[in-house]
Amino acid sequence: MSFGDQTLELARVDLALERRLGESFRIIAPFALVALAMFPMALGLRITLVSEIGTAVFWALGILFGMQVALRRSSTDDRERRDLHALLGVDPAARFAGRVLAGSLLTTAFLVVLFVAMVLLYGPRLPLAAAPAIALSIVMVAVGLSELGTLAGEIAWGLRDRTALASLIVAPLAIPLLVAGSQTFEAIAAGAGILPWVLLMLTTDLALAVAGVAMARPLEEATR
Amino acid sequence: MKRATVLVGVAALAIAVGLWLALTAPADALQGAFSRIINIHVPSLWLAFLAFGVTAFGSIMWLWKKRPRWDRLAMASAEVGVLFTAIGIATGMIWGQRVWGTAWDWGDPRLATTAVMFFVYLGYLALRGAIDDPVVRARRSAILGAVAVVQVPLVYFSVNMFRTLHQTQSIRPDGSTMPREMLVAMLVNLAAFTLLYVALVVARMEVAEAEESAAEREAMAGAEVKPPRLSEVGDV
Amino acid sequence: MALLCSLRQVGVSLGGKTILRDIDFDLHPRQVIGIAGPNGSGKTTLVRTLATLVRIDRGQGTVLGADLGTDQVYEVRSEVGLMGHRPAVIPELTITENLEHVCRLAALELSRARSALGVVGLEDAARTRAGAASHGMLRRLEVARLLLTRPRLLLLDEATHGLDSSAQELIDALIARTVAGGGAAVMVSHDAERLSTSCDAVMGLAVGRLVAGA
Amino acid sequence: MQHRRFVLLGIGGVIALVVAMTLIGLGQNLTYYLYxxxxxxxxxxxxxxxxxxxxxxxxxxxxxxxxxxxxxxxxxxxxxxxxxxxxxxxxxxxxxxxxxxxxxxxxxxxxxxxxxxxxxxxxxxxxxxxxxxx
The missing domain is CATH 2.40.50.140 (Nucleic acid-binding proteins)
Structure with a gap:
């Protein structure tokens, strides 16, 4: 079976499991929305300030909770399933790619929900014409986050403190995504070019994809 | 422990010389005595970068050769690197408070990159602490060590599209922007700190090796299950 | 004919503990070998070593022609069938979905999953979630999987433990078909008597060492 | 092995992107401060x-x-x-x-x-x- 078919099948099963477990949209997304609502409450009545910090709060919460989506329970598997996949001849790189694909779709959906809520709650200054650029940055950050989450989830696989440890590993490494995402929005609001920030996101995504493929076999062995 | 003891002794001597030079060299006109902090600040951060580079090198060598000593090198270097990063950040903040008028500035790429690097390697050490099996630990942390080093230049780039508050380096290919006495003092300190780094890494590696063989001996002893003595069950 | 498995002086350590030491083991085509040993003797590790899923620390070995500890193992893994002491299923999926997932990854037609379920007697349980299914049902599901993927090397780790006689017969039939196709099987159990009825030879495993004719 | 080719091409791509970023980043006025x-x-x-x-x-x-x-x-x-x-x-x-x-x-x-x-x-x-x- 080809690399692409394996990737699609593994992503399909990850998504099917998430539909049944529902962690991303039943637990993580509501939690993120609560956090989103907490900032204006903490700020009190300083309405203009709220519209100024909207995009920044969106990206900070988007990275922190998007990371939890990437590390959700349905993105991890037990030893038996690992053995099963290995003995069905699944390419370790396809395992990585499939997990990243499923994670990217879920994280994108999550970020879109969070973005819409942020626009409603904060009323930031973002022109409608910038919608494609906003969508592009959300997708690229989602891909990078789920690549990082997949790598860190594998590195911390089967350990007692998996979720907390993987979060600690992902958070500092996600800084380029945070900077690029928030600066894209800043640039849009200021009417400046977004090309450097798009390039930065592209570089991060590509570098992580290379790392994921190059490390796929050592990572599989690491979880013996 | 002999090799490490000798190295630590030599390093201590070098640090003493460095300290004496640092305190006797003239201070900067504008900054006053606070300029002497660079004798700790610059060598610490130079070593932090060196240490994390060595960690990445050890990680990649482990993935290639699978020799335990590469894992010990990566671990020892990361621990010492985190220590030096902390010293470098702390001294930088003291200096910044006095000279810039602020201890920290988030718009600055160098400060941000250094902070991120500090957190990345705290995560690396946390990962090591969470795994008991030496081979699994070596393998997983080697992967993280190799991947994290790719991200450091990206973080640097991501914040480097701004201009900086932090000065550029004072030592350049076309000469130095520092007076000679100050430069000599700083270079001596750089050498002394590098020696200290080597000594600490070697000592840490020796300790790790001793710990591992002790753990192995412990694991070898008493691993057998004896058949139960069923006739005696009633007496328990 | 070439050996299917050959281990020479193999040692494996996990978690800083030596689990297997100085293992010498040969497996010829059409052979069924039983390995008996008490809990904690290293049976599961030995089975996973033969399945190429454990990296060996000492000695050398080949499985289906691939040198252990090299990337050659990736080429032969799809010819190894493993039934572990815990069933390899995804609990959130139904029995049919589990088997169809296997079919897709092994590039087999989905219609064969349904007929395989019929063979093992699971057609009525096909829509049960695997997490809610009984141990016996999951074992039958695994037999169906191994019937579909037709491995040359079949590894059974406590596979018959706790099964009714019809499920045990199903496993015997799976072994017989593998052997008839030129393959071989290794059965591991703490129950030496059960092994002696279905194996050509039985070896013992004690504290990580393999001894002939237990 | 096709993965090796992907990894090599990817590393080349990352380097090319970093070079492009440096050039563009310096050309743009993403200023932390103005003179x-x-x-x-x-x-x-x-x-x-x-x-x-x-x-x-x-x-x-x-x-x-x-x-x-x-x-x-x-x-x-x-x-x-x-x-x-x-x-x-x-x-x-x-x-x-x-x-x-x-x-x-x-x-x-x-x-x-x-x-x-x-x-x-x-x-x-x-x-x-x-x-x-x-």
Whole structure:
């Protein structure tokens, strides 16, 4: 079976499991929305300030909770399933790619929900014409986050403190995504070019994809 | 422990010389005595970068050769690197408070990159602490060590599209922007700190090796299950 | 004919503990070998070593022609069938979905999953979630999987433990078909008597060492 | 092995992107601060009250301290008068490079805070007092 078919099948099963477990949209997304609502409450009545910090709060919460989506329970598997996949001849790189694909779709959906809520709650200054650029940055950050989450989830696989440890590993490494995402929005609001920030996101995504493929076999062995 | 003891002794001597030079060299006109902090600040951060580079090198060598000593090198270097990063950040903040008028500035790429690097390697050490099996630990942390080093230049780039508050380096290919006495003092300190780094890494590696063989001996002893003595069950 | 498995002086350590030491083991085509040993003797590790899923620390070995500890193992893994002491299923999926997932990854037609379920007697349980299914049902599901993927090397780790006689017969039939196709099987159990009825030879495993004719 | 080719191509791609980023990043004005000449040129982009940072050298002989500090900063080109509302860091003096946080107020830069932007040059005090201009 080809690399692409394996990737699609593994992503399909990850998504099917998430539909049944529902962690991303039943637990993580509501939690993120609560956090989103907490900032204006903490700020009190300083309405203009709220519209100024909207995009920044969106990206900070988007990275922190998007990371939890990437590390959700349905993105991890037990030893038996690992053995099963290995003995069905699944390419370790396809395992990585499939997990990243499923994670990217879920994280994108999550970020879109969070973005819409942020626009409603904060009323930031973002022109409608910038919608494609906003969508592009959300997708690229989602891909990078789920690549990082997949790598860190594998590195911390089967350990007692998996979720907390993987979060600690992902958070500092996600800084380029945070900077690029928030600066894209800043640039849009200021009417400046977004090309450097798009390039930065592209570089991060590509570098992580290379790392994921190059490390796929050592990572599989690491979880013996 | 002999090799490490000798190295630590030599390093201590070098640090003493460095300290004496640092305190006797003239201070900067504008900054006053606070300029002497660079004798700790610059060598610490130079070593932090060196240490994390060595960690990445050890990680990649482990993935290639699978020799335990590469894992010990990566671990020892990361621990010492985190220590030096902390010293470098702390001294930088003291200096910044006095000279810039602020201890920290988030718009600055160098400060941000250094902070991120500090957190990345705290995560690396946390990962090591969470795994008991030496081979699994070596393998997983080697992967993280190799991947994290790719991200450091990206973080640097991501914040480097701004201009900086932090000065550029004072030592350049076309000469130095520092007076000679100050430069000599700083270079001596750089050498002394590098020696200290080597000594600490070697000592840490020796300790790790001793710990591992002790753990192995412990694991070898008493691993057998004896058949139960069923006739005696009633007496328990 | 070439050996299917050959281990020479193999040692494996996990978690800083030596689990297997100085293992010498040969497996010829059409052979069924039983390995008996008490809990904690290293049976599961030995089975996973033969399945190429454990990296060996000492000695050398080949499985289906691939040198252990090299990337050659990736080429032969799809010819190894493993039934572990815990069933390899995804609990959130139904029995049919589990088997169809296997079919897709092994590039087999989905219609064969349904007929395989019929063979093992699971057609009525096909829509049960695997997490809610009984141990016996999951074992039958695994037999169906191994019937579909037709491995040359079949590894059974406590596979018959706790099964009714019809499920045990199903496993015997799976072994017989593998052997008839030129393959071989290794059965591991703490129950030496059960092994002696279905194996050509039985070896013992004690504290990580393999001894002939237990 | 096709993965190896992907990894090699990917590493090449990352390097190419980093080079592109360096070139474009330097061409764009993603500025952390402006020099006085730039601030004057781009006056229209920053209406009164729009915050930005201004970096320059304190012009000798212009510092007046009253309730607020008043002085001028220059980069050799333009010179801008500054009102500083908070007290400056201890090393603040004439001829020192500063970084100011504030906004335009007419032709004056109204700054809340000042930082000293120490450059990479270190000097030994000359006999009898302060540093010469550098």
């Amino acid at each position: 006085p000449t730039e601030a004057v040129d781009r006056r229209a982009e920053f209406p009164d009250g729009e915050r930005f940072r201004l970096a320059g050298m304190v012009v000798e002989g212009t510092v007046e301290r009253g309730e607020v500090y008043r002085f001028e900063v220059t980069d050799g080109g333009a010179t801008i008068p500054v009102i500083l509302r908070n007290s400056p860091p201890p090393l603040f003096a004439e001829g020192v490079p500063v970084l100011l946080d504030g906004s335009w107020s007419g032709d004056t830069f109204d700054a809340g805070e000042a930082l000293i932007r120490h450059d990479e040059n270190y000097r030994i005090p000359e006999r009898g007092g302060t540093a010469a201009e550098g």
